Amino acid sequence: MKKLFQKWLLVFVAGAFLLTFGVSWLIHSSLAQKSALELLRIKLDDASRQVEHTQTNLTTVVQMSEASALSKARALAYMIEMDPDVLKRPEELDEIRRRLDVDQLHVSDENGILIASIPRSYEGYDMAGSEQSAEFLSALKDPGFELVQAPAPNGILKILFQYAGVARKDRPGIVQIGYRPERIEEAMKIADVQYIASTFRIGHKGTLRITENTDPGNRREKVFYESVDGLSSLCLSIPCGKYLLTGNLPEEEMYVSRNSVLQILVIANLLLFGVIFILVSILLQKVVISGIYSVNRSLEEITNGNLEEKIAVSITSEFQELSHGINSTVSALKKSIESEARRIDAELEMGRTIQTSVLPVDFPDNAQFRLCAGMYAAREVGGDFYDFFMIGDRRLAVLVADVSGKGITAALYMMNSKALLKELIQAGISPAEALTQANLELCRNNKAHMFMTAFLAVLDLDSGNLSCVNAGHNPPLLKHSGGSWEYLRLKHSVALGVTTRKPYSDVTVELRPGDRLLLYTDGVTEARNAKNELFGEPRLRETLNRMNGTPSELIAELKSTLERFSSGVPQSDDITMLVLDYFNAHHP
Amino acid sequence: MNLSMKKNEDGTVLTVIVDGSIDTVTAPELENRLEGAYAGVKELILDFAGVDYVSSAGLRVIMGADQRMSGTGRLILKNVNEDVREVFEMTGFDELLNIE
Numbered sequence: 001m002k003k004l005f006q007k008w009l010l011v012f013v014a015g016a017f018l019l020t021f022g023v024s025w026l027i028h029s030s031l032a033q034k035s036a037l038e039l040l041r042i043k044l045d046d047a048s049r050q051v052e053h054t055q056t057n058l059t060t061v062v063q064m065s066e067a068s069a070l071s072k073a074r075a076l077a078y079m080i081e082m083d084p085d086v087l088k089r090p091e092e093l094d095e096i097r098r099r100l101d102v103d104q105l106h107v108s109d110e111n112g113i114l115i116a117s118i119p120r121s122y123e124g125y126d127m128a129g130s131e132q133s134a135e136f137l138s139a140l141k142d143p144g145f146e147l148v149q150a151p152a153p154n155g156i157l158k159i160l161f162q163y164a165g166v167a168r169k170d171r172p173g174i175v176q177i178g179y180r181p182e183r184i185e186e187a188m189k190i191a192d193v194q195y196i197a198s199t200f201r202i203g204h205k206g207t208l209r210i211t212e213n214t215d216p217g218n219r220r221e222k223v224f225y226e227s228v229d230g231l232s233s234l235c236l237s238i239p240c241g242k243y244l245l246t247g248n249l250p251e252e253e254m255y256v257s258r259n260s261v262l263q264i265l266v267i268a269n270l271l272l273f274g275v276i277f278i279l280v281s282i283l284l285q286k287v288v289i290s291g292i293y294s295v296n297r298s299l300e301e302i303t304n305g306n307l308e309e310k311i312a313v314s315i316t317s318e319f320q321e322l323s324h325g326i327n328s329t330v331s332a333l334k335k336s337i338e339s340e341a342r343r344i345d346a347e348l349e350m351g352r353t354i355q356t357s358v359l360p361v362d363f364p365d366n367a368q369f370r371l372c373a374g375m376y377a378a379r380e381v382g383g384d385f386y387d388f389f390m391i392g393d394r395r396l397a398v399l400v401a402d403v404s405g406k407g408i409t410a411a412l413y414m415m416n417s418k419a420l421l422k423e424l425i426q427a428g429i430s431p432a433e434a435l436t437q438a439n440l441e442l443c444r445n446n447k448a449h450m451f452m453t454a455f456l457a458v459l460d461l462d463s464g465n466l467s468c469v470n471a472g473h474n475p476p477l478l479k480h481s482g483g484s485w486e487y488l489r490l491k492h493s494v495a496l497g498v499t500t501r502k503p504y505s506d507v508t509v510e511l512r513p514g515d516r517l518l519l520y521t522d523g524v525t526e527a528r529n530a531k532n533e534l535f536g537e538p539r540l541r542e543t544l545n546r547m548n549g550t551p552s553e554l555i556a557e558l559k560s561t562l563e564r565f566s567s568g569v570p571q572s573d574d575i576t577m578l579v580l581d582y583f584n585a586h587h588p
Numbered sequence: 589m590n591l592s593m594k595k596n597e598d599g600t601v602l603t604v605i606v607d608g609s610i611d612t613v614t615a616p617e618l619e620n621r622l623e624g625a626y627a628g629v630k631e632l633i634l635d636f637a638g639v640d641y642v643s644s645a646g647l648r649v650i651m652g653a654d655q656r657m658s659g660t661g662r663l664i665l666k667n668v669n670e671d672v673r674e675v676f677e678m679t680g681f682d683e684l685l686n687i688e
Contacts, residue, residue: 383644404644449652453644453679472679494680498651502683522644534641572612573643 005284006277013273024265028258033234036254037223040236040247043202047247048240051210054191055241061187066148069164072100073146073177080107081169087116094118097177103161104178110171112137127174132163139167139174151181151188160185193243206233206249213244225251291319295326307334351411352377358415359385363552368461369396372551373578376523376559376571383410383452384521384574387418389426394461397425400473400519400578401454413450417442417496421456431456431469432504435496439471439504442497451497455519464511464582469504471496474522475537477544481514485544487537488517511582518544518554523575527562535565551579589614590638591621600630600661607638610646619649630661637667642675654685664688 079086079096086092087107097105097118105118112127127133132152139145145167154161162184165176189195193210200208207228221238228235228248237246291313301309307330311323355377363372373386383403391397399421403414420441424434435456442452455476457468470476472495479485490507511517520540527535543561547554555577562575589608595601602625610618626632632653642650650665657663665687668676676682 402644404648449648449655451644451648451651472681474678492677492680494683495647498681499684502680526641526643 005288006281009277009280009284013277017269017273020269021262021266024262025258028261029255032255032258036234036249037236039203040206040234040249041221041238043200043206043208044236044238044245044247047196047200047208047210047245048238050196051193051240051243051245054187054196058184058187058191061183065162065181065184066164069148069162069177069179070146070166072102073164073166073175076100076105076107076177077166077169077175080175084170090116090118090120100177102177102179104176106165106174106176106178107168108140108174108176110140110173112140112174115173136163136165136174136176139165140172143167143169143172151184154178202247203249203253205231205253206247209246209248211244211246213239213242216242287315291315295319295322299326302330307331307337347407348379351407351409354408354411354415355383355385358418360388364388368582368584369459370551370581370583371396371398371579372555373400374555374559374576376575378523378571378573378575383414384523384576385414385418386519386576386578387422388578389422391426391428391458396459396461396580397422397431397457398459398517398519398578398580399454399456400521400576401452401456402473402521402523402574402576403450403452405448405450409448410450413442413452417452417454421454425456425458430506431458431467432506435469435471435493435504439496440500443500446497451495453495453522457517457519459511459580459582461582464513464515466509466511466517467506468509469493469506471504472498474520474525476520477518477541478509478511479516479518479544481512485518485541487541513582513584515582516551517580517582519578519580521574521576523571523573524558524562524577526573527566527575528569528572529565530567530569535562539565551581554579589617591618593621593625595629599628601633602629602631603633603635605635605638609641609643610639610649611641611643612645615643615645615649618646619652622649622653626656629657632657632661632663633666634663635666636669636672639672640669642672644679647675647679647681650685651681662686 076096086096093105093116097103104122105116106114106122106125107116108114108127114123114125114127117123117125125133127137132149135149136145136147139147146165148164149162151160151162153159160181161178162181163176163178165174167173168175197208197210202208216239219239221236224235224237226233226235226248228250231250231252233248233250234254235246235248237244239245294313295311298309298311309330311326313319313323356375359373359375364370371388373388375384375386377384383405385399385401385403387397387399389397399418401414401417403410403417405413417438420438421434424437425431429437435454451472453472453474455468455470455473457466459466468490470490471493475487475489477485478488488509490509491505493504494502525535525537525540529535543558544554547557549557558577559575589606589610591607592605594603594605596603604622604625606618608614622632634650634653650663654663663686665685668687673682673687676685676687
């Protein structure tokens with residue numbers, strides 16, 4: 001249960017963590033995107049202002065430069081008009097060029113052939129010779145002609161050069177000045193959009209691109225993602241005149257703050273949820289698990305048979321109720337077991353009482369015979385019994401029997417058999433006939449398959465003749481006067497209560513004065529010791545051969561021998577012994 | 589006491605191999621186990637090779653099994669050792685049972 005609970009707790013905590021993380025991620029992503037767009041927008045605004053400003057600047061510089069160039073050309077034309085001979089004085093012309101702060105001076109005749117040039121190497125050049133210089137030929141026919149060409153690369157070094165020219169005033173011809181437009185160059189450089197773009201920074205790694213606006217009609221800004229220099233970047237493009245400005249900011253930079261916020265969040269959350277997990281686990285352990293373990297321990301104790309165990313878990317009211325419930329169940333169970341045990345005890349006790357109460361205990365001791373018997377009941381099994389009685393004056397009947405079974409049923413069966421046999425024998429019939437009659441009775445309705453082994457003998461006190469039948473019983477032992485104990489192995493008949501098909505027949509043994517007979521049940525020979533060995537017939541015979549004394553002494557001694565042999569092993573079956581001493585064949 | 593039971597293919601011959609003592613304590617178990625196994629059995633074989641002792645309670649169970657089988661088939665005792673055979677002889681049951 002603890003594991004299960006922890007599993008679900010973990011799932012819950014992990015879920016909460018993921019949810020928090022996800023939501024934070026979304027919010028911070030959107031915030032980061034917004035602020036990145038804002039940054040891009042501001043930067044692009046700056047850039048577009050800069051572009052516009054430099055463009056305006058450039059126009060102004062160009063206009064000023066053109067005006068100044070034309071003034072210089074006009075001044076030169078005037079000087080030539082005043083003094084045409086100046087063209088023949090190159091040193092003076094060079095001085096004029098220096099004063100005008102230009103690089104070249106060119107003057108042509110009416111055919112467009114340069115007649116005076118600084119540098120002088122140009123002299124003789126035909127202005128119609130190149131497309132660029134041919135533009136000035138119109139001045140030959142139009143005295144009001146003025147032209148400032150756009151700056152263009154010139155010469156081998158392709159240096160940017162600009163020409164301005166006017167018509168000659170003294171006669172048809174061209175007056176032209178050439179110079180390096182350094183200011184324009186400067187202004188153009190500043191106004192170069194690629195230059196602007198290359199010097200522009202957005203954030204740390206973001207850049208600006210300026211491209212031709214291919215769709216001048218579109219004045220709307222556009223947001224998109226694109227890979228720039230291998231970095232996925234957020235891009236914003238806005239039109240600016242004929243240009244399209246596109247600013248970008250790499251996503252990694254855009255999300256820097258989000259990532260650091262999330263990093264802190266993750267650490268804080270892990271700590272928080274870890275603490276929650278541990279606290280809940282401890283609480284669970286304290287409140288629930290330890291309670292359950294405690295209840296389980298007690299239940300195990302109870303299952304092992306200790307019904308005295310009480311459960312006292314009072315962590316919560318539920319546990320109190322549970323403890324109380326289990327305690328009352330156990331105590332009810334205990335009561336019922338006790339009453340059942342009492343009932344069984346009572347039944348066994350009753351069986352034993354019946355069994356012992358019917359055994360005769362007045363042992364005769366006279367001149368002709370003496371007799372003693374003992375029955376020692378085992379706790380579980382009842383069913384042994386013995387009997388002896390006179391038939392008239394001259395005959396003595398002795399009986400030892402063992403009913404298979406226990407409790408009241410066996411006791412009643414035994415009582416019934418005992419009474420039946422006594423009645424039959426006293427009616428004067430032989431032991432075999434008595435057993436045959438009794439067997440018929442016992443075989444009827446014997447559903448419990450109970451049976452009885454018996455040794456029944458009738459001794460004629462005058463003759464010493466012993467008529468006996470062994471119905472499935474242990475062989476008795478006989479000791480002739482002066483001899484040793486020997487088993488009396490007679491023809492065996494079947495135990496009673498089993499079958500009516502096998503007849504019983506009498507066997508006659510002759511006893512002489514001084515002979516001693518021992519009848520017993522299997523509780524004697526089948527007594528076991530700690531090694532699980534049986535006492536057995538040979539040991540019984542040897543033991544008896546070492547013994548003397550009266551029948552009662554013999555029985556007591558045999559019983560104590562058996563107790564020593566068993567030494568602590570509980571007696572599993574009833575032990576019954578009957579000793580008969582025959583003294584005299586003749587009545588005194 | 590240990591018991592192992594096996595039936596032949598058509599379930600008519602049940603062989604029960606018994607080990608140990610059949611006494612007051614173990615006899616009821618043998619009785620219960622046999623009780624649940626009679627159905628359809630024509631021949632019940634009790635293999636007593638491992639049985640060293642049979643008390644009167646054990647005899648009662650064996651006699652009950654014999655009577656139970658007597659109507660529809662038969663009970664056969666196999667490999668009965670000398671001590672146990674003496675018990676059967678003493679009680680006269682050797683004349684009633686099929687002991688091989």
